[in-house]
Amino acid sequence: MTIPNMNYSDLKDSYLFHDIGERVSRYQKEHPGIKIYRMGVGDVTLPLCDAVIKAMHDAVDEQADISTFHGYMPECGLPSFREKASLHYASRGTEISPDEVFVSPGASDDLGAIMDLFDSRNSVLVMEPAYPAYVDTNIMIGRRIVHMPAGEFNGFTPLPDPSLRTELIYICSPNNPTGAVFDRDQLKKWVDFANENGSVIIFDAAYEAYIEDPSVPHSIYEIDGAKDCAIEICSFSKTAGFTGTRLGYTVIPKELKRYGMDLNAMWVRNRTTKSNGVSYIIQKSGEAVFTEEGQRQINENIRYYKENGRSFMKVLDDLGVRYYGGKNAPYIWMKCPGELNSWDFFDLLLNEIQVIGTPGVGFGSCGEGFIRFSTFANSSDTAEAAERISSLLRRF
Numbered sequence: 001m002t003i004p005n006m007n008y009s010d011l012k013d014s015y016l017f018h019d020i021g022e023r024v025s026r027y028q029k030e031h032p033g034i035k036i037y038r039m040g041v042g043d044v045t046l047p048l049c050d051a052v053i054k055a056m057h058d059a060v061d062e063q064a065d066i067s068t069f070h071g072y073m074p075e076c077g078l079p080s081f082r083e084k085a086s087l088h089y090a091s092r093g094t095e096i097s098p099d100e101v102f103v104s105p106g107a108s109d110d111l112g113a114i115m116d117l118f119d120s121r122n123s124v125l126v127m128e129p130a131y132p133a134y135v136d137t138n139i140m141i142g143r144r145i146v147h148m149p150a151g152e153f154n155g156f157t158p159l160p161d162p163s164l165r166t167e168l169i170y171i172c173s174p175n176n177p178t179g180a181v182f183d184r185d186q187l188k189k190w191v192d193f194a195n196e197n198g199s200v201i202i203f204d205a206a207y208e209a210y211i212e213d214p215s216v217p218h219s220i221y222e223i224d225g226a227k228d229c230a231i232e233i234c235s236f237s238k239t240a241g242f243t244g245t246r247l248g249y250t251v252i253p254k255e256l257k258r259y260g261m262d263l264n265a266m267w268v269r270n271r272t273t274k275s276n277g278v279s280y281i282i283q284k285s286g287e288a289v290f291t292e293e294g295q296r297q298i299n300e301n302i303r304y305y306k307e308n309g310r311s312f313m314k315v316l317d318d319l320g321v322r323y324y325g326g327k328n329a330p331y332i333w334m335k336c337p338g339e340l341n342s343w344d345f346f347d348l349l350l351n352e353i354q355v356i357g358t359p360g361v362g363f364g365s366c367g368e369g370f371i372r373f374s375t376f377a378n379s380s381d382t383a384e385a386a387e388r389i390s391s392l393l394r395r396f
Contacts (some may be wrong), residue, residue, distance in 0.1 A: 073277030077103025128364030179325015
């Protein structure tokens with residue numbers, strides 16, 4: 001009889017966002033026609049920018065002409081895309097060669113797939129609250145997970161603890177869900193810690209485009225020594241609205257080696273074995289993001305979402321509510337009022353004012369007592385949701 005991967009039995013019964021969807025569906029069936037204000041799941045609402053759409057149409061037209069048709073893509077990515085990503089790093093003063101850039105169908109895919117590079121006997125450090133996939137991916141592999149608490153006591157940006165040594169370390173900055181960011185000094189401590197212990201950092205940079213504080217690095221490779229210990233995973237989802245078209249890239253420096261094994265070369269072997277590459281049309285669309293016009297247009301969209309955050313935070317500030325994030329990230333991490341736990345407050349928001357947030361406990365036990373709001377809704381819905389929340393919180 002075939003033996004399944006028994007590690008799956010150690011997973012929670014259902015995924016956080018599935019649970020949210022079920023509760024919302026039940027509410028809608030019981031209250032047909034009532035508008036829901038979705039401030040929970042971090043999906044964008046603005047369309048792809050004009051530069052991207054033009055590049056997409058051009059690529060589609062190429063596929064309609066036998067002289068310009070493209071079949072299978074290079075598994076590691078189009079050379080032209082990899083070159084443009086390299087130049088994008090150079091524009092910020094960071095040297096990354098094109099063959100250290102690997103095109104992916106989004107950060108979520110590579111956050112899981114990249115674990116193929118590491119033996120299941122490695123342990124992994126997850127700072128919680130954390131994106132649930134960090135934990136679930138490693139449970140599926142059977143790795144030992146060390147949960148490092150992050151909270152108000154350390155500003156949700158914990159520093160290395162010598163008693164918690166692991167071979168793999170997840171860092172997400174700006175953080176999902178808390179919106180907290182690691183400054184240069186803090187990241188330097190993590191890089192030094194990883195190099196001292198031979199660990200590898202998996203640096204999730206999905207939200208770097210939202211950083212406005214100059215003391216906060218956009219890339220871990222801005223830190224000396226990071227090329228010896230870090231893999232950086234980047235996304236076009238929140239940066240350029242590719243949540244539905246799926247595109248990102250992962251950087252693995254050639255300096256990154258363990259036990260005589262070259263992790264860059266290993267990932268080339270992995271991709272050429274397990275992938276047929278990302279769609280030509282999508283990659284050519286993504287190249288437009290790196291152009292001067294593309295950067296201008298996506299930054300207009302990012303400003304729109306950040307303005308949502310500012311208007312939302314103003315309401316909370318006026319009420320004296322404790323929260324984190326919002327400034328350098330598209331998420332606001334709010335303390336639940338009174339003695340309410342995360343799911344109780346979620347239900348109160350849904351049933352009383354028809355606003356959806358994401359229960360903090362879904363990101364780990366350290367998230368209990370908090371709720372996450374995203375700033376990706378349209379501006380009118382964000383304003384209405386903020387007013388409704390203000391009215392609700394005034395009861396406490």
